[in-house]
Amino acid sequence: MNPDWDNWIERLKSADLTEAELREFEESVRKDPANRDAYLAALLAETSLEMESLPHPFAKGNPKVIPLPRWPRLAGIAAGVALLATASYLAGLRLGGKTGPTPVGGHLATITDADRPAEDAGLRIGQPLEKGALKIPDGSEVGIAMRGGARLKVRGPAELQIDGPDKIRLEKGRISTYAPTYAHGFTVDTVDGKVVDLGTRFVTATDAQTGTEVHVLEGLVEARAGAATPFQSLKGENAAVLKGGKLEATEFLAQRLLVPLNPVLEDRDGDGFPDAVESYYGTRSDEAASKPETLRFEESFSGYAAGGIYGVKARALGTPAGRAWEGAGTFQDEGLSYSMEKKRLRTSGGSVRSTGETGVGALLRIDPMMFPPVGVSYLSFLMQNPEKDAGGCFAGLLLYHGDREELFIGKLSTANSYGSRLKQSDAQDAYGLPLDDKPHLFVVRIDRTRLVTDIFVDPVPGQPESSAKQRFRYQDVPMVDRIVVRSGRAGGLFPSVFDEIRTGLSWESVLPVAE
Known part of the structure; x- marks a missing residue:
């Protein structure tokens, strides 16, 4: 074989190969380490490959992305191996076979990305995968390019069986699949049923207790729970679970790959607090009588002298000793009140009024223990604006982490x-509730296990969470170490009033009912 690697790279990129030439190339780089190293060296020098990498399985919109300059050597190798796998498939299509050429030596897929735990387990970038079982270690993420054209990202612990260039069997774990048009028909089998791609991005998660979940990020899949049941279509931003011979709708989680296989956290003593949360707050997870306080922070704005807030020590429950208010705003003696369906929120008098200047707010740095790293936590607050139909105005509570806005x-x-707006997004998400001059109650539910944030407006105090309907859901969660309130208006002032800021570990703790 002529080792003109630059020429081979160009021909691989353009799929300008006969089947015989492709087989010759694959055999050469697979069996001879010297040839493989020479090819990879030439590939790394071919910087244009970075602009022609395969689509990332999580990317939306334009499927071609420019890879980040992290670990350039590994990224270059991964791009080259993935490109080789796709070229093999395309060559097979051009030569008349819908499923690609017969794999050389049983080679059905290639590892395109492997982190340190995977490498420690013997999984290497560039490693060919033949038919058979594959185990991904706990805490690891591995990228795989299938010979049929699909790209996979597998999160450990996972066990799967590679059955063909366009078919796998998932025994346990989570797989994110991107299957472009030419890879239609990629199939994931599980003990609970079958999932067939029709050109999409989706995540499959299988666990003995929860069954098989399918979360479709975009596009379309068909799924069925057993050979005796018909296939059903599942479209983008929808999810279903296959279990017990049935396919039923379930909660859509865009980041299901990152969510634990069983997202229900263990609660050994049955006191309503997950063991991990109890341990986080230093209480015993095996004794029901030992549990953390549900109300973690409460700023009622009562007890402050009327006037400017800057440098005034915070009186809020849960504030670290000596912590003072920063920025600008004014404490007021009169507080806000809120009631719905004859149920009144407990308030204590006092409030804070923003300056109404754009870019000027009142800030309080909070205890990072306020929000546990797993499980569900809540935040609530009252807000009242000065007038209706004020053009170009804004007002709200903002959660910050460092200098970064996380949630407005x-x-x-x-x-x-x-x-609302999450993580400085260019898009602001409207709820269809026009501006008015009435007090409104906002509640934020942050689920750090399922990685979703729900926002409620004007729920009924004293009613269970199940009776409230969310106004908006984000498929992500904010990080928080400070709270800011501010408002503003183009070409003028727009001062707003805020009151009763609470955080807690339960719905009831942030929505106390007045006696």
């Missing part, structure tokens, strides 16, 4: 509606 909830600046 309140009156949007881009629409005459209450709404």
Whole structure:
């Protein structure tokens, strides 16, 4: 074989190979380490490959992405091996076979990415995978390019069986699949049923207790729970679970790959607090009588002298000793009140009024223990704006982590509606609730296990969470170490009033009912 690697790279990129030439190339780089090293060296020098990498399995919109300059050597190798796998498939299509050429030496897939735990387990970038079982270690993520064209990202612990260039069997674990148009028909079998791709991005998660979950990020899949049941279509941003011969809708989780196989956290003593949360707060997880306080922070704004907030020590429950308010705003003696369906929220008098200047807010640095790293936590607050139909205004409470805005909830600046924005997004999400001058109660539910954030507006105090309907859901969660309240208006002032900021570990703790 002529070792003109630059020429081979160009021909691989353009799929300008006969089947015989492709087989010759694969045999050469697979069996001879010297040839493989020479090919990879030439590949790394071919910088244009970075602009022609395969689509990332999580990317939305335009499927071609420019890889980040992290671990350039590994990224270059991964791109080259993935490109080789796709070229093999395309060559097979061009030569008349829908499933690609017969794999050389049983080679059905290639590892395109492997982190340190995977490498320690003997899984290497560039390693060919033949038919048979594959185990991914706990805490690891591995990328796989199938010979049929699909790209997989597997999160450990996982056990799977590679059955063909376009078929796997998932015994346990989570797999994210991206199957472009030419890879239609990629199939994931599990003990609970079968999932067939029709050109999409989806995550499959299988566990003995929860069954098989399918979360479709975009596109379309067909799924069935057993050979005796018909296939059913599942579209983007929907999810279903296969179990016991049935396919039923379930909660869609865009980041299901990162969510534990069983997202129900263990609660050994049955006191309603997961063991991990109890351990986080230093209480015993095996004794029901030992449990953390549900109300973690409460700022009622009562007891402050009327006037500026800057440098005033915070009186809020759960504030670290000596912590003071920063920024600008004014404490007021009169507080806000809120009631719904004859149920009144407990309030204590006092409030804070923003300056109404764009970019100026009142800030309090909070205890990082306020929000546990797993499980569910809540935040609530009251807000009242000064007038209706004020053009170009905004007002809200913001959660920050360092200097980064993580979540804004309140009156949007881009629409005459209450709404929110997550992580400095360009998009502001309106709820269809026009601006008014009434007090409103906002509740934020942050689920750090399922990685979702739900926002509720004007729920009924004293009613269970199950009776409230979320206004908006984000498929992500904010990080929080400070709370800011502020408002503003283009070409003028728009001072708003905030009251009763609470965080807690239960719905009831942040929505106390007045006696």
